[in-house]
Amino acid sequence: MDVRRCAQQLQAAIPVDCHLIDVGGGDGAVLDAILRMRPDVTATMLDLKDAVGKFLTPEIASRIEIHTRTSIDAYLTQGGAPAACILVSDVVHHVPSEARMAFLRDCIRLMQPGGTLIIKDVAPGHLVSVASVYADRYITGDRHVQLIAPVDLVRLMRGLGLNASEALLAPMERPNYAFAFRVADATPPRA
Numbered sequence: 001m002d003v004r005r006c007a008q009q010l011q012a013a014i015p016v017d018c019h020l021i022d023v024g025g026g027d028g029a030v031l032d033a034i035l036r037m038r039p040d041v042t043a044t045m046l047d048l049k050d051a052v053g054k055f056l057t058p059e060i061a062s063r064i065e066i067h068t069r070t071s072i073d074a075y076l077t078q079g080g081a082p083a084a085c086i087l088v089s090d091v092v093h094h095v096p097s098e099a100r101m102a103f104l105r106d107c108i109r110l111m112q113p114g115g116t117l118i119i120k121d122v123a124p125g126h127l128v129s130v131a132s133v134y135a136d137r138y139i140t141g142d143r144h145v146q147l148i149a150p151v152d153l154v155r156l157m158r159g160l161g162l163n164a165s166e167a168l169l170a171p172m173e174r175p176n177y178a179f180a181f182r183v184a185d186a187t188p189p190r191a
Helices: 003-011 029-037 058-063 072-077 097-109 127-138 150-159
Strands: 019-023 042-046 064-067 083-089 111-122 162-164 176-183
Touching: 003 029, 003 111, 003 176, 029 042, 029 058, 029 083, 042 072, 058 064, 072 097, 097 111, 097 150, 111 127, 111 150, 150 162, 150 176
Parallel strands: 019 042, 019 083, 042 064, 083 111
Antiparallel strands: 111 176, 162 176
C-alpha cells in the first residue's frame, strides 16, 4: 500500500479544522501522512501498546497527543474528550470477531455528535491479503487476525446505526478499503 496515496484519499473525509482520534495508531504512518497534508488537523493517538508512533515526523509532533497503553474506555474515563473524527486504520482485523461489536461501539462513543468514523482495513480474498494475514500471525504473533469483507463491515456498522459513505479508496488500492461512517439521519426523507 502506498501510504501517502491512501492518506490523500482518506483525508478528504476529515472535516476542516478538526481534532481526530486515531484508535490503534500503531507506527503512525497513516496519521503522519494525513497531518502533513492537513495543517488544520490535530490528533490524539490511542494504542494499547507501549511503543507507538515510530513513523511520526518531528514537524507534526506538536499537533499530536499520544496515549500508550490506553483503551478507549480508559481514555474517556480519564476525561478524554470525544472528537469530530475518529480514524481506525488497519485495526478491525486484529480485533477478535467476538469482540468487534464492543470495539466498534467504543469507537462510536469517541465521536462527537455529527462526527465521522473512518475505518480503513484489508479485504479477504486477495493474494496480498493472504500475505498480510501470514505476516500478522507468524511475524508479529497476532493469532486473532481475521479479515473482514467491506460488505460485512458496512452491515455491522449499519446495525450500530451508522451509514457508510461511498468507498474512500480507489480500486487500485485493493485489497485495502475504507469508508466514512456517520450516524444515520433519523429525519425521514422528503417526498
